[in-house]
């Protein structure tokens with residue numbers, strides 16, 4: 406029986422709050438605060454209609470540390486779940502330190518003025534969280550999140566060491582729009598257009614954006630082109646699986662998405678430097694995000710499935726030599742929408758956020774300081790994935806990936 410405060414009211418938050426309400430034995434008192442209170446109210450209404458559970462709502466600017474600290478102190482939750490944007494991670498952590506409240510997020514901190522994300526800023530808060538006697542859990546979405554738990558589960562149950570790891574993120578969904586991103590457009594486009602980086606022999610190797618393309622046949626989706634990208638869990642995986650020789654992240658994009666993105670980039674629409682327009686400063690990417698379809702509106706029209714997982718090669722735990730395993734989840738956009746009113750990208754992030762919160766509130770995962778999800782026991786989390794809408798499968802492959 407615990408009180409939780411969720412911050413942010415986008416698609417991921419909507420799923421997490423619905424799933425919390427469906428688990429009242431763990432989340433007995435749910436509070437939701439975001440910049441725009443009407444969005445919190447809309448989620449609360451849907452939760453009430455679907456589950457009968459009341460959610461209290463508030464307006465808050467999560468970058469205003471004194472106001473947020475006061476709100477947390479007034480509500481008195483055991484845990485703050487940050488489902489706003491990566492820009493707010495540090496201010497929300499600061500407010501949690503002030504209030505002495507545990508913290509969880511799904512994406513690492515990113516400064517607004519540099520398209521760069523890394524764990525350093527949050528890892529630097531470890532000693533302050535430890536001294537305050539509270540826990541911060543970083544990266545409890547799908548990727549980062551489940552993909553790291555998958556790797557740690559393989560390391561616990563199948564492989565003594567992981568030599569090579571490939572994370573394959575496939576969205577086979579079709580939303581019927583010419584161009585739209587399936588989570589926050591600004592964050593998504595900054596991520597996709599950044600240089601690719603992968604871990605190789607003890608260091609990150611940087612290559613131009615979307616330069617390496619491989620065709621892969623995904624179960625339940627079919628053949629798709631996937632592109633090598635940088636993704637934040639490569640940093641934490643390289644730290645917590647020190648024997649990794651190579652780790653890469655791949656995401657699928659259709660040709661239409663790549664063509665639109667190329668044109669937008671060529672005409673300067675994805676710039677993050679402010680420009681002067683009719684006497685006003687505007688950031689081209691923020692303007693683009695404002696005119697693109699809102700990810701939370703894509704739910705009703707999106708059909709198809711996602712298939713996200715890890716292929717890992719290493720020395721088998723049973724001493725039978727080198728083995729390769731593929732562990733993955735398949736999620737259906739229409740099923741996700743029917744259950745929570747949100748498409749599968751929000752669903753595959755919001756459910757693990759709820760599960761990570763459940764791990765902390767039930768005491769399955771404890772600690773004092775700042776922790777990545779790789780540092781926790783994967784088993785109870787993996788059990789809850791099967792029970793709460795994201796069942797996973799594992800199969801042995803003939804050998805390491807050929808790409």
Ligand code: NDP
Nearest residue numbers: 413414415416417440441467489512546547548549588589
């Ligand atoms: P949305 O843009 O749909 O929602 C973000 C919410 O945060 C909005 O409600 C927004 O308010 C609110 N917000 C923004 N700034 C502030 C602020 N200063 N104070 C208070 N609230 C604020 O994003 P998503 O739901 O798609 O994504 C949420 C998070 O999940 C992001 O951090 C994203 O990077 C992460 N994510 C993680 C994934 C993973 O697998 N690990 C995958 C997908 C997303 P308003 O409504 O007023 O705009």
